[in-house]
Every structure is written in structure tokens, then in C-alpha cells.
Amino acid sequence: xxxxxxxxxxxxxxxxxxxxxxxxxxxxxxxxxxxxxxxxxxxxxxxxxxxxxxxxxxxx
Numbered sequence: 001x002x003x004x005x006x007x008x009x010x011x012x013x014x015x016x017x018x019x020x021x022x023x024x025x026x027x028x029x030x031x032x033x034x035x036x037x038x039x040x041x042x043x044x045x046x047x048x049x050x051x052x053x054x055x056x057x058x059x060x
Contacts, residue, residue, distance in 0.1 A: 011044040012055045021055065 013027040014020070020033035027040035045056040 009053075011042050013040040014043045014059070015039075016041055 010023050010025050012021055012023050015022075015031040015034065015036075015038045017036050017038040018031060018034035020031055021043065022028075022032065029037055031038045031040075041059070043055050043059040045052055045054055047056070050056050050058075
């Protein structure tokens with residue numbers, strides 16, 4: 001029997017204010033680095049060009 005229960009890693013989020021990147025399921029309301037209420041951008045790689053893992057270098 002094959003186990004198909006694969007866990008999907010948490011996405012990477014980048015603070016639009018200071019550029020801090022964190023890996024969590026959902027971004028916090030306040031950035032842990034700059035302590036401001038910031039917008040977070042999802043910078044996770046979802047394409048074959050970056051191997052579907054980590055941070056998409058085109059979004060840095």
C-alpha cells in the first residue's frame with residue numbers, strides 16, 4: 001500500500017514594508033521584524049521554473 005498523505009509546506013510571505021520573509025500558513029497582522037501592520041505578499045514558488053519549492057526568485 002502506498003501512503004498518499006503528503007504534507008504541503010507552508011507558503012512563504014514577504015512583508016511589503018520591510019522585506020522580511022516568513023514561512024507560515026497565514027501571515028500575521030503585524031510583521032515580526034518591523035512590528036508594523038503590513039501587507040504580506042505570497043512569494044512561494046508554484047511553478048516548474050523554480051522547482052515548486054521555496055521562494056520564487058522572480059518575486060524577491
